[in-house]
Amino acid sequence: MDRRQFLATGALSALALAGCAGDPSDPTDTATGDPGPGGEDTPTSAPTATLASTVPSPADTATPERPDGIYVQTFRERMSMQGSAESGDYAFALMFTVPHRFWTVTGNEFSTTRIAEADSFHLMAAVWDPETETVLPETGLSVEITRDDALVSQEVIYPMLSQPMGFHYGGNFGLDGDGSYTVTLSVGGTSIRRTGAFAGRFGDPASVEIPLEFTEATREEVATRPFDRGGEPGALRPMDAAFPQAVAPAESTLPGTVRGRATSDDARFVVTTLAESPTGVEAPGPYLAVSVRTRYNGYVLPAMALDATLSRGDETVFEGPLRRTLDPDLGYHYGAAVDDIEPGDELTLSVATVPQVARHEGYETAFREMDDVTVSL
Amino acid sequence: MDLGDETLSRREFAKAAVALGGATGLSACLDRLATDPGTATAAAPRGDPDTRPDRQHAWREHVRRDDHGNSLLPRHQVLLYLTLDRDGPPTNADRETVASALATLDRAYAWDHDALLYSVAYSPAYFDRFDADLPASVNLPGPRRLSDFEEPTFDTQDVLVHLASDRPDILLEAEGALVGDTSVANGVAVDARLTDVATVDSRRTGFVGAGLPAANQDAAGVPDSMPVPEASPLFMGFEAGFRGNQATEDYVTIDEGPFAGGTTKAVANLRQRLADWYDEQTFDERVAEMFSPAHAEQGLVEGVGDNLGADSGIDQFIQDVPAQAREAGRVGHAQKAARANRDAEGNVRLLRRHFESTDDIGSDQNVASLHFPSLQRDITAFEEVRRAMNGVDVTQATPAVRQRVNNGILEYIFVRRRGNFLVPPRRHRALPSPRPE
Numbered sequence: 149m150d151r152r153q154f155l156a157t158g159a160l161s162a163l164a165l166a167g168c169a170g171d172p173s174d175p176t177d178t179a180t181g182d183p184g185p186g187g188e189d190t191p192t193s194a195p196t197a198t199l200a201s202t203v204p205s206p207a208d209t210a211t212p213e214r215p216d217g218i219y220v221q222t223f224r225e226r227m228s229m230q231g232s233a234e235s236g237d238y239a240f241a242l243m244f245t246v247p248h249r250f251w252t253v254t255g256n257e258f259s260t261t262r263i264a265e266a267d268s269f270h271l272m273a274a275v276w277d278p279e280t281e282t283v284l285p286e287t288g289l290s291v292e293i294t295r296d297d298a299l300v301s302q303e304v305i306y307p308m309l310s311q312p313m314g315f316h317y318g319g320n321f322g323l324d325g326d327g328s329y330t331v332t333l334s335v336g337g338t339s340i341r342r343t344g345a346f347a348g349r350f351g352d353p354a355s356v357e358i359p360l361e362f363t364e365a366t367r368e369e370v371a372t373r374p375f376d377r378g379g380e381p382g383a384l385r386p387m388d389a390a391f392p393q394a395v396a397p398a399e400s401t402l403p404g405t406v407r408g409r410a411t412s413d414d415a416r417f418v419v420t421t422l423a424e425s426p427t428g429v430e431a432p433g434p435y436l437a438v439s440v441r442t443r444y445n446g447y448v449l450p451a452m453a454l455d456a457t458l459s460r461g462d463e464t465v466f467e468g469p470l471r472r473t474l475d476p477d478l479g480y481h482y483g484a485a486v487d488d489i490e491p492g493d494e495l496t497l498s499v500a501t502v503p504q505v506a507r508h509e510g511y512e513t514a515f516r517e518m519d520d521v522t523v524s525l
Numbered sequence: 526m527d528l529g530d531e532t533l534s535r536r537e538f539a540k541a542a543v544a545l546g547g548a549t550g551l552s553a554c555l556d557r558l559a560t561d562p563g564t565a566t567a568a569a570p571r572g573d574p575d576t577r578p579d580r581q582h583a584w585r586e587h588v589r590r591d592d593h594g595n596s597l598l599p600r601h602q603v604l605l606y607l608t609l610d611r612d613g614p615p616t617n618a619d620r621e622t623v624a625s626a627l628a629t630l631d632r633a634y635a636w637d638h639d640a641l642l643y644s645v646a647y648s649p650a651y652f653d654r655f656d657a658d659l660p661a662s663v664n665l666p667g668p669r670r671l672s673d674f675e676e677p678t679f680d681t682q683d684v685l686v687h688l689a690s691d692r693p694d695i696l697l698e699a700e701g702a703l704v705g706d707t708s709v710a711n712g713v714a715v716d717a718r719l720t721d722v723a724t725v726d727s728r729r730t731g732f733v734g735a736g737l738p739a740a741n742q743d744a745a746g747v748p749d750s751m752p753v754p755e756a757s758p759l760f761m762g763f764e765a766g767f768r769g770n771q772a773t774e775d776y777v778t779i780d781e782g783p784f785a786g787g788t789t790k791a792v793a794n795l796r797q798r799l800a801d802w803y804d805e806q807t808f809d810e811r812v813a814e815m816f817s818p819a820h821a822e823q824g825l826v827e828g829v830g831d832n833l834g835a836d837s838g839i840d841q842f843i844q845d846v847p848a849q850a851r852e853a854g855r856v857g858h859a860q861k862a863a864r865a866n867r868d869a870e871g872n873v874r875l876l877r878r879h880f881e882s883t884d885d886i887g888s889d890q891n892v893a894s895l896h897f898p899s900l901q902r903d904i905t906a907f908e909e910v911r912r913a914m915n916g917v918d919v920t921q922a923t924p925a926v927r928q929r930v931n932n933g934i935l936e937y938i939f940v941r942r943r944g945n946f947l948v949p950p951r952r953h954r955a956l957p958s959p960r961p962e
Binding site for chain 2: 253254255256257261286287288290292297298299302303304306334335336337338339340351352353355450451452453472501503504
């Protein structure tokens with residue numbers, strides 16, 4: 149391994165603070181950062197970023213005081229786009245950045261994955277439907293890395309949320325030095341419910357091979373450097389990327405009637421109702437859908453256990469779990485058919501299991517103590 | 526690995542010699558045995574063809590047992606996948622050649638773990654060579670994908686020969702007699718070989734039993750921390766195949782039709798990736814994922830699990846597995862599979878005979894893998910148990926259990942090959958037709 153520091157030289161122009169301009173889908177969110185960093189991405193000579201170095205990368209530094217909820221991560225970063233490919237129902241993209249510390253979740257327990265000395269990079273994969281550009285946020289993804297047909301690594305990688313890089317499947321990997329590698333990305337067929345035009349799709353596995361160059365040149369494409377507004381409430385904006393982001397539909401584009409919204413530990417719940425359940429839902433009747441997204445960037449928050457109680461006066465009209473569902477119009481959401489819904493009904497949403505998505509810095513303090521929320525429909 | 530390296534332990538050497546195979550492996554084996562006072566060099570016990578059991582899978586009475594009566598499979602094993610050279614059905618002359626090659630082994634070696642246990646099995650592709658179909662008493666579908674995430678290559682060669690012995694020298698000599706250039710096997714002249722009518726398409730090797738995985742853990746997939754316990758028969762650190770959790774040979778035997786006395790055999794090869802298994806998980810977490818969360822909470826497993834005796838106790842924890850998983854945030858491998866691995870009377874349906882390997886099929890790298898032969902009366906039984914192991918219902922019950930994460934051991938195993946075979950009774954073991962007389 150060529151252990152070297154390199155200079156962060158390129159523009160970080162894709163990065164900006166979300167929150168400063170508010171969340172377009174969220175009129176109640178006021179700016180939390182200041183307009184700051186948009187134009188400050190000038191080249192710097194500070195040798196701050198490290199890749200496969202024993203010096204802790206900014207991606208592994210401790211933040212002294214973390215607020216509750218989402219906070220701006222303490223470093224800025226770039227990634228190297230390696231390639232994309234399609235197979236079956238799926239499109240894939242492969243990227244990498246510097247090794248990252250991240251937090252995994254099992255049930256309601258969090259565990260820190262630290263950067264290991266042998267880690268060369270943080271590998272990231274995105275998977276989406278090329279027809280609708282809908283990101284698949286809850287499936288299995290595994291990675292095999294070979295070099296000259298020899299196995300270098302193979303792992304199941306985890307769904308993750310990062311402020312600038314968005315929702316991805318990721319993990320830290322060690323390589324055998326500089327050179328050309330082949331990465332096979334394998335997606336599993338999903339077992340979550342699919343509705344509408346998605347019914348019957350995404351049930352089979354598929355794999356693609358994407359070449360990966362790990363060289364001085366590609367390492368120079370990735371860099372991190374400290375960000376002095378790190379730690380404030382807010383989030384870096386999504387970076388411009390050549391693949392779709394798992395951003396939940398804006399309220400104005402959700403089908404049906406948007407009935408209300410609520411926030412719990414910086415997760416925003418948008419409740420919409422449809423007069424008829426989409427195809428793929430076994431029960432007939434009106435459909436209750438809850439779209440859950442991160443504050444600021446509006447990233448989909450998948451893989452929760454979400455229970456709902458719908459009351460009308462003293463009467464309980466519906467009580468039960470909402471099912472994790474992928475729909476081309478509603479996006480990834482939690483839904484159930486209910487007998488009927490009337491204006492004035494009270495909907496209580498209770499999170500039995502917080503989003504089982506690993507978190508990059510700035511998200512590990514959010515969506516983990518999620519109080520019940522009630523929305524008047 | 527240099528087989529002449531005298532610093533290799535006996536266990537490393539034996540595994541390496543079997544993996545290398547051929548005349549070189551055998552000759553290195555004999556050289557080493559001749560100079561290693563700790564190793565048996567006695568001639569193998571000769572066989573008596575007339576005393577052989579009719580079932581080729583009758584191994585249980587002929588292998589070692591531990592103190593609890595659990596079977597200890599032969600330490601060294603070879604799988605030979607062969608393809609017939611001829612198109613169409615085999616001829617009577619082909620059949621006589623195969624019968625003669627197998628008869629040589631029967632005369633040369635006793636039916637015993639200290640000599641040689643073996644079986645010859647045939648694939649659905651082999652039976653497709655004939656116009657006639659297999660009888661209804663044999664259910665032998667072709668291999669297929671059994672989870673939403675695996676994409677294995679299917680083994681569709683005609684013939685699978687499975688050789689097993691505690692002695693690597695005997696194993697290699699017997700293999701040489703079948704498909705190599707051994708001219709005299711344990712004093713018996715070799716006058717016919719399988720390779721007279723077929724070609725070896727794939728040769729796979731492996732080992733099982735306390736000490737061997739620990740001695741051979743310097744393989745990709747096992748972390749550098751050398752975590753495999755000396756007492757473990759398998760790379761993952763636990764005993765498996767407890768007597769109470771295995772089908773009997775009687776149970777898996779086809780009981781009617783021309784192939785009565787035979788069985789079906791599903792064989793998978795799985796790559797193992799154990800860095801996170803060992804380095805990111807505690808012992809209790811490994812127990813929870815291998816057996817059940819309750820096994821961990823109640824401290825039921827000590828060390829490699831020898832304290833479990835003759836039964837893992839998994840049947841206590843197979844009711845409402847999704848509810849247990851919702852509570853624990855993870856689910857055990859054994860508890861998922863066991864749900865489908867019992868018949869209405871509670872009998873176990875599968876007889877698993879898996880063993881470890883460092884084969885990386887298609888390359889010469891040392892990569893931790895598992896050869897997983899399973900015997901059952903009917904391939905469908907295997908498919909049902911394998912699907913239960915996917916735990917799809919559990920992933921729907923709690924998002925904490927994902928397709929392959931917190932879902933038993935699915936995060937650590939990658940299926941690469943799968944094939945289905947019929948193990949005929951001994952009387953039909955030589956290139957049978959689908960409707961033998």
